[in-house]
Amino acid sequence: MSNLVLNLSKPGEAAPKLSLNLNKGEEFKVRLSWDGNTDLDLHALVTVNTGSGAKASSLGDILSTYNVERVLEGGVKAGTLALAADKTFSVHGGALVHSPDARDGSLAGDDEYVTVKPRLLTMPAAGHLEIPLLAMIHPQASGKTFKHVENARVIIENSAGQPLLDVGLSSQFGAFVGVQMGSIVVDGNGASFIGVGVGFNTDFNGVLGHFS
Structure with missing residues (x-):
């Protein structure tokens, strides 16, 4: 299939480690926090892996603030995901839900989070489901x-x-703008978590190219 590409604008502007949780009712929460004015984002993808890597098949598989329906400067429409009244957005019938987009690290506790309920996902005819979890700096935070x-x-x-993973991005991935x-x-x-810890120095579309 052709590569998936999203508009990365917003309105107005280590070694793998297996953490086994083989429970068919298991749920996960990904929590991102930071301090200061920089805009960070959580992203998650629903992909299928048949042995040649995790691949997303449609824009509806991409849980990202860049995929939320919105109108940009000049009346350009972007995104495919509906924004709920509470500013959350989701994919696959609520299997993955993203908190409201935070533009800075001013909130107490989590600034952004994603919840994952694997039992709500439909298993593929071949292979298994894989949900890559990513944290990235918004491109407008240049340099x-x-x-x-x-x-x-x-x-x-x-x-x-x-906690299945607790990682300080500022210290452990300081040289990068993004990390899986x-x-x-x-x-x-059931469902299990695999730690990856791969850093990126590209925008989200560059990362997305690895999964499409």
Whole structure:
């Protein structure tokens, strides 16, 4: 298929480690927090892996603020996901839900979060589902990497609130503008989290090219 590409504008402007949670009712929460004026974003993809890598098949598989329906300067329409009344947005019938987009790190606690309910996803005819989880700096923060962002941190928890990953982006991925923290893998046995820890120095469309 052709590469998936999103408009990256907003309105107005390590070694893999397997964390087993083979429970068909398991849920996950991805929490992103930081301090200061830099705009960070969480992204998640619903992909299928048949042995040749995780691939998304449509824009409806992309949980990203860049994929929310909106009107840009000049009346240009972008995005495919409806924004709910509470400013959240979701894919696959609420299997993945994103918190309201935060433009800075001013909130107490989590600035952005994503919840994942694998049981709401439909299994593919072949292969397994894989949900890559990404944190990135919005491109308008030109020249900034995570080392320029104060206290940027991602915590991934299971439904019992147990941390599967707790990583300081500012210190551990300071040279990068984006990172794939890991993936949630869903197969016939249930759901599990795999830590990845791969850094990127490209925009979200550049990262998206790896999964399309």
